[in-house]
Amino acid sequence: MVDILLVEDNTELCGLLCELLRAEGYTVSSAETGEKALSLYEKYGARLVLLDINLPGMDGFTVCKAIREKENTPIIILTARAEREDKLNGILLGADDYIEKPYDIDILLAKIKGIFQRRLARDIITEGDLVLDLNAETVTKNGEALPVSMKEFALLRMLIENKGQTVAKEQLFNRIWGSDSESEPQTLTVHIKWLREKIEADPRSPQLIQTVWGKGYRWGG
Amino acid sequence: MVDILLVEDNTELCGLLCELLRAEGYTVSSAETGEKALSLYEKYGARLVLLDINLPGMDGFTVCKAIREKENTPIIILTARAEREDKLNGILLGADDYIEKPYDIDILLAKIKGIFQRRLARDIITEGDLVLDLNAETVTKNGEALPVSMKEFALLRMLIENKGQTVAKEQLFNRIWGSDSESEPQTLTVHIKWLREKIEADPRSPQLIQTVWGKGYRWGG
């Protein structure tokens, strides 16, 4: 996993930025097309994506969307088009920030730093006995590692992030499986079952993950 | 009941915002005229209204006022007119917040989130021994959890929200079962029965849920 994945079709600018970022201590990988960017992302992952919108072939928005469908990696969009519509689009697609070219390098660096810090600070959730590390996607219970799968982690996280509120089944399903998923909604209840088995004192009468009949599930009373 | 009712006459912007809000996990319904907004609100209700002031036909202020006359649903007003007068008007009419176009999406989202959180803390109705948590859809009686079904909760809530007033059977039925429901109206009385069983000290002579002969029911004397 690399710190930053830089997607920029201008070779010269790409090289320059790479150097600059490396000089700041980040590990960087770069791509000059959307296709290559996705394949790099797929292979190695990245903690942050710097994404040019104007790309030959697959455009930046498509890349942005594709990345967002997989993970919640922060994305900063770079663009020459200074239109608000683009901005809205970018935000719609889940970009975290937006910088217009020609950009001030210091501002860009500051935003990158900001994102890394924000993410870092946000990256641990404590809830009762449980500690969720959002980066590592690990859970510990009373200090002991509690192995959970990806889906279980996502479920647990979403429930805890909305604790006290009922989270609709549809919401859980759409967010975790994707609204265009072909899977049966039934699979959710099975995952809930696994989760309960792992975290509940008595899985037969769950205290943490409550069933809200006809609606969904709720963390806590 | 939907999370957000969006009232915006610009079709494109309306669509974009809808998507954006849905991506944030809110359920959204939208209207492009004031009339349609009110009818949607009437039919399905909403936890928050995002309201454009400049609407063709019935204007935003009228909509705002109409909604406020019914319920205390929070309203955020959106407007291009950057006039102080509007702002004053909006707040006078009970809007909870006010955003000028072109608005920063992040700010809008932050405000929405803020309102939902504030409401969350507020979304509790206390009535005698009973505490209704509208978000969790739970009832506690003297601190102890009192399990109620969806329909029972809806009934209880509607009665308490109109306490002292008689709520017509038709009104209860239409709101909870839906005006196009195929169920027998009789089912309502059965649910009233279950509710009384759960909350009344002596279900034989109900003190909380009074029968108003020929009309409906009333909470309290």
Add this chain to the structure above:
DNA sequence: ATTTCTTTTAATGACTTCTTAATAATTGCC
């Protein structure tokens, strides 16, 4: 390639909620 882990599917059973329908009780009115 094999093994292990995760995810999904499918089938079953249990459970909750809701509805219906029949009967009893109550109310308003003559």
Add this chain to the structure above:
DNA sequence: GGCAATTATTAAGAAGTCATTAAAAGAAAT
């Protein structure tokens, strides 16, 4: 009181939802 309309009560069962289980399919790791 007696009658009609309305509401209450009850129990049965229909409908819907969820839990559980096992097994198959798919991924990832060794």
